[in-house]
Amino acid sequence: MNFQAIRAIYIFEMARTARTLMQSIASPVISTSLYFVVFGSAIGSRIQEVNGVGYGSFIVPGLIMLSLLTESIGNASFGIYLPKYTGTIYEILAAPVSMLEIVIGFVGAAATKSLILGLLMLATASLFVPIHIAHPFLMVLFLLLTCISFSLFGFLIGIWADSFEKLQIMPMLVITPLVFLGGSFYSIDMLPEFWRTVSLLNPVLYLVSGFRYSFYEIADVSVLTSLLTVSVFLAGCAFVLAYIAKTGYKLKD
């Protein structure tokens, strides 16, 4: 294992984050705060409790997930797309590093960034609404799994994309709708029968549900199913990556 290389990539990527601190950390925190001001305090006080939890508190886990998903994908995809775009990727391709080492460096950095972001958002949220974490260990596990698997997914998008448009389109066209329709702002019990069934096809729902369970012990689907879903997703990404490692798909002609 080339640990020095992993370290070099990780530090390099974290330094890039530090330089763009405003965009990468501050802006999601600010937008989350706005959500709470609007939904939590202003409108939320007029909305009835969901399963015994105040609406403002209810949406915290979903909102954090929303940001984690988009940020993980955004950071990780940009992280690998940039060297591809500028050509500096040559250096990594010519270095004695395996795909696994490259991934640990890039995805590790993107996931770290998302994790910090998630915790910051949690802290911000606690300033606006009462928060109770019933299973801290499970919460951290969900947080970690989400950050890692979606950073990995973002990394794949970054490899696949050969234009800035493609880089943007996945998160915008696929992820954002999935998250919004994934029960971030409501419990699927509130939906009509048909849409409830459709919602169950949305993998993000399982994520939000499991994460919310770790807070308030209320869930749309069982926690185990949630954990299993994330794990399967993670394994799927890893599988695709193994294929890329073998063929050099989109990285090397």
Add this chain to the structure above:
Amino acid sequence: MQANHEKIILSVKNLSKTYANGFSALKNVNLEITEGEIVALLGPNGAGKTTLISIICGILNLSSGSVEVAGHDIVKDYKFTRSKIGIVPQELTVHEFETVWDTVKFGRGLYGKKPDNQYLEELLKSLSLWDKKDKKVMTLSGGMKRRVLITKALSHKPMILFLDEPTAGVDVELRKDMWEIVKKLRSNGVTIILTTHYIEEAEEIADRIGIMTNGELKLIEKKTTLMQKLGKKKLIIELKKPLKTIPAGLRKHNLEKSEDSMQLVYHYDTHKENKGVSAFFDDLKKLKIQYKDFSTKQSSLEEIFVQLIQEKA
């Protein structure tokens, strides 16, 4: 000085490359390079020089054939082979937003080497970059960026260094510095493979010169051998009257007659001490062969290419 026991450090066998779009950029290239050698690859744009280098370095996949670096296969044993190689790419692909120091450190780290600030300091100083170390790369000039790339390529002390058109767009000073560095590296036993469009450059620095065209390595020869071919000059005599045959009195000279018999072409070597030209003119006078005009022509690189390709074909 040289750690050269005629050990083969790089061996390319039947290497071919077809790009994804179906274009065949390398056709059955064979090449062997011994340790400590400096080899210059010449060839017109699109000949496949960068493609060849990129495959050896791991930047491109090969389509067929094999490459060994110090006896290790570049695919199976990529960690070993890549750790021995440093590359300065043709394009100025740099981390624009990083400082010089950070990007060089990153380069070294990728090769699995522990940080060694003192070595990097020496290196940056030897490339006159030390005072720029805290500057962002994007604030540097093109030539300075090239130096950054060279520093990166040397940051892990490679055994083999690839320089892909190191002197394109580079001023005289950097060119001089570059050759100083190359000479120093070679005295440390580093093998260097470079590409260039300047024959003088190859002449100055290389031990062997390879010529590529259309994805083929047309030849690779000792510089001295090739220079003799390059040193040839032609003297063309425009005759007043056609000559059916070359007269016996002129046969001792290296002569050719044009098809319309209106020209005599005399070949000679500029590298050799040559009294032949005046003797040739004397003989023309003796035989009372009259001419309207004469001109000389040095074989250009272009002609050498064409000539060599025809010879090989």
